[in-house]
Amino acid sequence: MKKLTILLVSVMMIVLAGCSLEPPGWAKPDSAGSNGQKKIGLSVSTLNNPFFVSLKDGVVAEAKKQGIQVIVVDAQNDSAKQTNDVDDLIQQGVDALLINPADSAAISTAVQSANSVGIPVITLDRSADKGDVAALVASDNIKGGQMAAEYFVEHLGEGAKVIELEGVPGASATRERGKGFHEVADQKLNVVAKQSADFDRSKGLNVMENLLQGNPDVQAVFAHNDEMALGAIEAIQSSGKDIPVIGFDGNDDAIKSIQDGKLTATVAQQPVLIGQLAVQAALDVLDGKQVEKSIPAELKLVTKENANK
Numbered sequence: 001m002k003k004l005t006i007l008l009v010s011v012m013m014i015v016l017a018g019c020s021l022e023p024p025g026w027a028k029p030d031s032a033g034s035n036g037q038k039k040i041g042l043s044v045s046t047l048n049n050p051f052f053v054s055l056k057d058g059v060v061a062e063a064k065k066q067g068i069q070v071i072v073v074d075a076q077n078d079s080a081k082q083t084n085d086v087d088d089l090i091q092q093g094v095d096a097l098l099i100n101p102a103d104s105a106a107i108s109t110a111v112q113s114a115n116s117v118g119i120p121v122i123t124l125d126r127s128a129d130k131g132d133v134a135a136l137v138a139s140d141n142i143k144g145g146q147m148a149a150e151y152f153v154e155h156l157g158e159g160a161k162v163i164e165l166e167g168v169p170g171a172s173a174t175r176e177r178g179k180g181f182h183e184v185a186d187q188k189l190n191v192v193a194k195q196s197a198d199f200d201r202s203k204g205l206n207v208m209e210n211l212l213q214g215n216p217d218v219q220a221v222f223a224h225n226d227e228m229a230l231g232a233i234e235a236i237q238s239s240g241k242d243i244p245v246i247g248f249d250g251n252d253d254a255i256k257s258i259q260d261g262k263l264t265a266t267v268a269q270q271p272v273l274i275g276q277l278a279v280q281a282a283l284d285v286l287d288g289k290q291v292e293k294s295i296p297a298e299l300k301l302v303t304k305e306n307a308n309k
Contacts, residue, residue, distance in 0.1 A: 038096075039069040040282055041089030043082055045102040045126070045171075047074045049199065049227055050251040051271050052100060055124060058275020059098060066283060077168070077198070079106035086110035090119060096282040100124040104172040120285040122278050125271075127172040134285045137278045137295045141173050144267040145180025147301050148222045148246045151265060153188045155244070160219045163211050164194035165204055165232060167224035177224045177248060185222075192218060197228045204231025212239050221245040226254035226266055233262050250302055258307045265303045273297050 042059050044052050056072055063070040071089060075082035079102045089097060090113060097114050101107035104127055111131030114121050120134045127136050152160055162185060167174035174196075185191050192215050197203040204223060212218065212235060221236075221243060223229035229247025236243050247254050250268025257263035274297045284291050 037067065037069050038283075038286065039071070039092075039094050040096045040098060040279070041086070041092070041094035042070055042072045042098045042100075043075060043085050043089065044072065044100045045075050045082070046077045048076070049225075050253060051225070051227075051249040051269070052125075054251070054271035055100065055275045058272035059124075059279055060275075061272075062276040062279040066279065068279070068283070075102045077102050079103040079170075082107060083110045087113060090114060090117060094119065095286055097121045098124055098278050098282060099128070101126045101128055101171070103168065103170040104175075105129045105170050120282065122282050122285070124274055124278050125173060125269075129172075133293075135278075135281045135291045135293060135295050137274050137281060137297065138173075139269045139274070139297050139299050141176035142180035142183075144248055144269075144299050145177040145182075145222075146184050147180075147267050147299065148248070148265075149181045149184035149189060151246060151301065152220045152222070152244075153184065156219055158188045159190055161190045161192045161215070161217060162220045162222060163208075163215060163218050164191055165207060165221065165223040165228045166194055166196040167199045167228070169196055171199075174224055181222055197223075197231070199225045199227055201227040201231040204228030205234050206231075208232040208235035209238075212236070212241070218243060223247045225249050226251045226263075229263060229266070230254065230257060233257065237262075250300070255302060255307055258302060258304055261304065265301055268300045268302045270297045 044056055047053055060070055073085040075085055082102050097119055107128050108130035111121050111128045115132045123133050123136045125138050193211050195207050197207040221232050223232055226247035226249040229245050230253055232245050244264040246264055247266040250266050254263055254266045277295050281291050
């Protein structure tokens with residue numbers, strides 16, 4: 001009888017434990033916050049890039065305008081750090097998460113962690129491969145890649161030899177900008193070499209120096225962002241060549257380089273607008289409103305002819 005009693009007590013404890021599989025109190029989003037103010041977390045892939053600084057500024061400005069507290073963390077282009085950063089934001093009880101992934105695959109675990117405790121996720125500029133993302137706020141990266149290739153076809157003619165500097169492997173922006181570029185380039189251009197430079201200016205310089213040695217007759221360069229494009233320009237100038245380069249983002253250094261006659265063009269995004277739209281989307285989700293899964297921000301090809309407009 002005693003053994004039967006112990007067995008029954010054990011079963012009851014297991015059942016009760018199974019019925020209380022709720023997230024701990026710190027992990028439950030508090031839509032009003034401790035002082036009635038909503039709180040959102042922003043995880044940025046890196047703040048060592050003017051584009052993402054502008055994106056962050058757009059979020060902070062819009063959050064201030066809306067009376068929302070925002071906590072900003074910098075992943076420093078480290079996907080493991082970003083996952084930990086997002087976990088920390090969840091523990092701080094944010095109502096919504098804005099994530100600019102360093103790596104679209106690696107961030108999936110963090111997105112799923114937020115999903116499990118009911119915190120809505122908005123991604124900025126880059127998507128997450130897995131998990132429930134309420135909205136992606138980004139430029140049409142595929143269209144931007146097409147715009148760059150079409151410019152080279154128009155100004156250099158079909159068959160022109162082009163080098164492609166790719167972004168961080170695994171980032172959705174890298175995949176999409178490359179996809180758009182190749183949709184045109186594979187038909188009308190000759191891509192003689194492509195290599196990742198991780199969206200970094202110094203790496204863009206080093207990679208471009210090496211690629212120039214192996215491809216001395218290259219006629220143009222497409223870089224997946226302005227930082228790599230500006231690094232490539234330095235390498236090209238040091239070699240004494242004059243090769244047109246198109247970047248992607250439209251950051252201040254790129255615009256100035258275009259005005260100075262160095263960089264040929266940039267596919268300009270609007271990072272501040274992306275940040276603003278992301279905050280607005282987060283508010284709509286928290287208010288129970290339906291939002292579009294993809295929220296676009298307009299692109300523009302900036303050349304010397306329109307750089308001052």
